[in-house]
Amino acid sequence: MPTSEQLKQPKILIPEIKLQNRVSELAQEISMDYRGREVVAICILKGAFIFFSDVIRQIDVPMTCEFLGVSSYGNKMVSSGEVKVTLDINEPLEGKHVIVFDDIVDTGLTLSYILNSLKARKPASIKSCCLMVKPDSLKTEVEVDYTGFKIGSEFVVGYGIDFAGQFRGLPYIGYIEHGH
Numbered sequence: 001m002p003t004s005e006q007l008k009q010p011k012i013l014i015p016e017i018k019l020q021n022r023v024s025e026l027a028q029e030i031s032m033d034y035r036g037r038e039v040v041a042i043c044i045l046k047g048a049f050i051f052f053s054d055v056i057r058q059i060d061v062p063m064t065c066e067f068l069g070v071s072s073y074g075n076k077m078v079s080s081g082e083v084k085v086t087l088d089i090n091e092p093l094e095g096k097h098v099i100v101f102d103d104i105v106d107t108g109l110t111l112s113y114i115l116n117s118l119k120a121r122k123p124a125s126i127k128s129c130c131l132m133v134k135p136d137s138l139k140t141e142v143e144v145d146y147t148g149f150k151i152g153s154e155f156v157v158g159y160g161i162d163f164a165g166q167f168r169g170l171p172y173i174g175y176i177e178h179g180h
Helices: 016-033 049-056 109-119
Strands: 011-014 039-045 063-071 084-087 097-105 125-133 146-150 155-157 173-176
Touching (some): 016 146, 049 063, 049 097, 063 109, 109 125
Parallel strands (some): 039 063, 097 125, 125 146
Antiparallel strands (some): 063 084, 155 173
């Protein structure tokens, strides 16, 4: 595990201005697609909370917000593939239009698990909005309806995403090299 000294300055992968511009575009797309309907916006904790907050403030349709806590990384740099639900949503989803907001789709296993689990609650529709997708790392086919950025295999931090509890507050997406 890298020491905190080695983790001081992640390299910038996606600068703050590029993030904010894409967040605005995603909010506009969602607002257009859901015009005239109410949405249940579900934030996948903890990594997506800043992205979620920035997007929903710009979405121009009626909405309620829910939070779903899941973990598949622990303090490691790779997903364990095992999804642990740490906090469930409170409201019924039956007949509602649901959008799941996640920070990153790496293997696709976590998002696939979440979407299948939520589909069992019989929403009228369910879509996903993810800040980043790693197409080369996918282990299962999962549909991401709204994608912020496609990235490589970098281990990313910042903008809500942490490594061992650090870096969530960075205003950009940075990356940590695996060799550290």
